[in-house]
Amino acid sequence: MRLRIRRTAAVAVVAVLATTALSAVPAAAAGPQADDSSSRAAAFVVRDGSRLTLAGRPFRFAGPNAYWLGLDENVGGTDPTDPPTVDYPSYFRIRDGLTTARRMGATVVRAHTLGVSTGNPRSLEPALGEFNPEAFDRIDYAIAEAHRQGLRLIIPLTDNWQYYHGGRYDFLRWLGLSTDNDGALFYTDPRARAAFKQYLRTLLTHVNRYTGTAYTDDPTVLAWELGNELNGMTGDWVDDTAGYVKTLAPRQLVAAGNQHGVDPAVLASPHVDISDSHYYPPTAAGIAADAAAATAAGKVYVAGEYGSGQATDELLDQVAANPDVTGALFWSLFPHHDHHGFVPHGDGFTVHYPGDTPAMRTAVTALTRFAGRMSGRPAPAVTGDRPLLTAIDADYGINTLRWRGTAGAAGYLVQRRGPGATWATVSGPQPLTADDAPWFDLTTPAGRVSYRVVAVDATDAAVAVSLPVSTDPTGDKVTDPLEDWYVSAGHSDSLRRTPTRDGVLVAPGKGQPGELRYRRDDLTAATVMVASAGRPAAVVEVSADGTTGWRAVRPRIDRVGPGRYALSVAGLSHVDGLRVVWRRNARFAVTSVALSGRSDSVTDTVPQAFGLTAPTPDSTGVSRLAALDWSAAPGAAYYSLTVSAHADLSAPLVAVSGLRTPGFTPTTAWPAGTTLHVRITATNGYGSTTADAAFTTRADLPGVVVDDFDTYPSDAALAAAYPRNSGGDPITATLAPAGEGSGHSMLLGWTPGASGYAGVIHTMPAPQDWRGTSGLRMWVQPGSDGQQLTVQFVAGGFYWEKTLTFTGTQARVVQVPFGDFAPPPWATPGPLDLGSVTQLSLYPGGASAAATVQIDSISAYAS
Incomplete structure (x- = not known):
């Protein structure tokens, strides 16, 4: 496997550090050089009547x-x-x-x-x-x-x-x-x-x-x-x-x-x-x-x-x-x-x-x-920054990897190497996607190993590879590329970022001191990568509680390339904080920080007992959209789930592994009026424990269930499924007691403001087919008299909506025939194709102050 790796523009970094204190870095740092031909890059696009040209040639x-x-x-x-x-x-x-x-x-x-x-x-x-x-x-x-x-x-x-x-x-x-x-x-x-x-x-x-x-x-x-x-x-x-x-x-x-x-x-x-x-x-x-x-x-x-x-x-x-x-x-x-x-x-x-x-x-x-x-030319086979392993967590003997993706990559291979061994792909025969992170190494061996992530193109040829990261079953790793401040615990206001071709340089403004702090429990080691024209005069300090009692430690300093140094500290004990300090007029910049710490998920036994909590075992009349929840198994690294209509679990409806949290939300409805058998297996690096249960779904209802809000285990899960229209006024979606039937309903709380509207947008996990139904049905309880609710859906790519106005605050069931829906005034009109409904949005209104409306059991009803 031949890797085509883009190298860091180290010479430009050294030149920048030699001439500036990083308060304002010229173009050399970012290195903007046109990949287009110089004549075309320097030319303005020109209008010629109703056409455009560039450097004398048509431009489309x-x-x-x-x-x-x-x-x-x-x-x-x-x-x-x-x-x-x-x-x-x-x-x-x-x-x-x-x-x-x-x-x-x-x-x-x-x-x-x-x-x-x-x-x-x-x-x-x-x-x-x-x-x-x-x-x-x-x-x-x-x-x-x-x-x-x-x-x-x-x-x-x-x-x-x-x-x-x-x-x-x-x-x-x-x-x-x-x-x-x-x-x-x-x-x-x-x-x-x-x-x-x-x-x-x-x-x-x-x-x-x-x-x-x-x-x-x-x-x-x-x-x-x-x-x-x-x-x-x-x-x-x-x-x-x-x-x-x-x-x-x-x-x-x-x-x-x-x-x-x-x-x-x-x-x-x-x-x-x-x-x-x-x-x-x-x-x-x-x-x-x-x-x-x-x-x-x-x-x-x-x-x-x-x-x-x-x-x-x-x-x-x-x-x-x-x-x-x-x-x-x-x-x-x-x-x-x-x-x-x-x-x-x-x-x-x-x-x-x-x-x-x-x-x-x-x-x-x-x-x-x-x-x-x-x-008039094919897309160039360009790729961006090489992948970066940003975190490896040890969870009861199983390693979890996260990586930053590479622009233009078609997929990723996770490779592992033990002491004295060669690199081997452990992520399976098919490349992973960037969405597969966090990825669980279900075959994590005992002892110390190294990982790397290889970005591949559509032919599975390698185009870039991450730097390797070594770890063991008792340690966690995190790498901060310093593009944001979310990994760090704090920093002085004097710090500035300067972009380079493949990252950033972080340092104080000219002539100013500065510091960059990290807070992690049980730190054992750290590596600070710096750019410097000479041996860096960096100060590294540690703290027992991460906030006070800072003391200097002497890092090992290794030159790792032109103008690049690695500052390493190891063997730390009873340390919860680390910081890098710039004395006034210090001339170095930090490019990344890697931290190692003791995992708080360590065991030497199989996971402890647990069980299904929702639906309640042996319950009947369960929603066909019901999510499964189970109690956490102490010591579990991940869960596997099998759901079948057969007691022997044959012909499973669901068979998944590597579930990180104790819960599963189906993307398609469970079969109606069926007893479903469930087996959940909790696994760690030392073995597994199983829990079996069964429940029976309710009989089929005429029409199509759009959402009964019984599938969401938490407010966060509901909010993720019904995100706010970011252009509107503040609105939140939270779970409330069932308005109709059992389980939950959705409570929308909003505050009218300058935008003039507030709403949530629900993208269907999979397109729904509403053909053969007559309209939309829902249970609604307004929070005040005169409230309104605009119901909007996208069918066949076209928008349709209807605004409802409520008298009084009593709960009610409303049915809106599809003939009452019309394209919004801002949308392109089109035919009503109910064969592929992809989105449902809800926009409450008609209030002058903070208000709520409760909604349950949305369905496309059949006459």
């Missing part, structure tokens, strides 16, 4: 929307399931996302938060006239990295919607102007226009710290878009704003468009180059009609957004064959998580490469092929 494109590149709502902790927060994306995420876009053949990326950044404490303009220089850093880096990778950018400048990154309503609120009439004063009030122009000037004239080039002089920016889906634009506003952008950026293009179709104001403006239309869902006929209208008016036509769920060769081949279509960008692409797996996002259009599900993999293949047809 495809690619993703990656709205999060400048400010991300999906930042969480070390575990991708941690609650998300709004923060700057890590350099790794930006680099990984853009590399993934290239691997899918993209030549253009549309990125909202590179231009839309208002009203949030971390945004570019948190308050009127107050600008936040820190917010420019990720925008700078994303533009520099896009240039290095030969990508072009379309950057919206504000947003029609009230999302976390801001939009046009911010300017109205700041100025005390009315937001009535869909915020029409944004387009007509002179103060709103002036405030927006001040924002535009600050953004567009900024000089990129990584390239030394003003945004307006950077050919990486294909077009500035006046805003995302700006409804209600007046012709005067379009002309005035587009003309102003042209004055600031005469060599770059201007795009504009509203939510649906083509906007007459856009087509009429002499200052707009590109008409942008969006499609949910996309149809070849709809795209062709809008493209024809735009090109007839002499504009370049771009489908700036279309839902990835409808990306098929049949559709995209028609789009590629239409010469009126210059570009099309799907919604939306997300990168690998900083610690393991992928960045999660619950809007139903999320794309991860090469795909989490068979449907997503099919879409990724179609999108990649389409990009090749549009650009």
